[in-house]
Amino acid sequence: MNEPATIARIDAAEAAASIEALADVLIDCVEGGASVSFMLPISRDTAREFWRNVSDGVARGERALLVARDQSGDIVGTVQLITAQPENQPHRADVAKMLVHRKARRRGIAHALISEVEHLARAERKSVLLLDTVTGGDAERLYQRAGWQRVGHVPNYALMPDGAPCGTTFYCKQL
Template identity: 75%
Template sequence: MNDNMTVRRVGADEAAGYVEALADVLIDCVEGGASVSFMLPISREKALQFWRDVVDGVVRGERVLLIAEDDAGRVLGTVQLIAAGAENQPHRADVAKMLVHRRARRCGVAQRLMAAVESAARDEGKSVLVLDTVTGGDAERLYDRAGWQRVGVVPNYALMPDGQFCGTTFYCKQIG
C-alpha cells in the first residue's frame, strides 16, 4: 500500500484543472491495453474531450470524480460515481472508469479508490452500486476481494483497444 498517496473527491470548482492529468492517465491505460471504451490509437484531443465532458457532469452534480495523487501532486488514478438517471432508482449509482496509470499499479491505488468511491456513494445516499469490467482482467480480482457480487458475463460485449472482442463481467454491491 502506498502511504505517499492521497485519494480525494474533486470538487466542481477544481475539476477542470485536472483534465490534462486525467487525459494522461486515460491515454496510458488505453495504450496499455485497457478496455475502457476507447480504441487505439487514442488521440490526446479525444481524451481531453472525454474529461471535459466528465467535468461538465461533475459541475451538474451528476458525477462524483475521485482521484489518487502522489505526494508530488501527480494523478495516479481515478474513478467515478455516476448517479442513475431513472426516477425509480435514486438509490443506485454506477462505478465507472476505474483507471490507474501503469507506473502506479500494484501499489494499492485501485483498492484505495474503490474504498473511497464506496464511501462517496454512502455520502450521496446510494445503497446499490453496479460496475462492469473486462472478463479475465486483473480488475476482477480486485472487485472479488472487495466483496462485490459477480452478476454475470456477456461474451463479446466490447472490443479491446486493438479491436479484439472481449467479454464483460457485471458486478453489483449493496452498501450500507
C-alpha cells in the same frame, strides 16, 4: 514499498483544471490495453474531450469524480460515481472508469479508490452499486476481494483497444 496515493473528491473547477493530467492517465491505460471505451490510437484531443464532458457532468451534479494523487501531487488514478439515474432508481449508482496509471500500479491505489467510492456512495445515500469490467482481467480479482458480487457475463460485449472482442462481467455491491 511505495506509499499509497491520497484519494480526494474534486469539483468541476478542479476537474477542468486537471484535464491534462487526467488525459495522461486515460491515454496510459488505453495504451496499456485497458478496455475503457476507447480504441487505439487514442488522441490527446479525444482524451481531453472525454474529461471535459466528465467535468461538465460533475458541474451538473450527475457524477462525482475521485482522483488519486501520488506523493508529488501528480494524478495517478481516478474513478467516478455516476449518480444520475432514472427516477425509479434513486438508491443506486454506477461506478465507472476506474483508471490507475501503469507507473503507479501494485501500490494499493485501485483498492483505495474502490473503498473511497463506496464510502462516497454511502454518504450520497446510495445502497446499490453497479460496475462492469473486462472478463478475466486484474480488476475482477480486486472487485471480488472488495466484496463485490458477480452478477453476469456477456461474451463479446466490447472491444479491446486493439480491436479484439472481449467479454464483460457485471458486478454489484449492496451497501
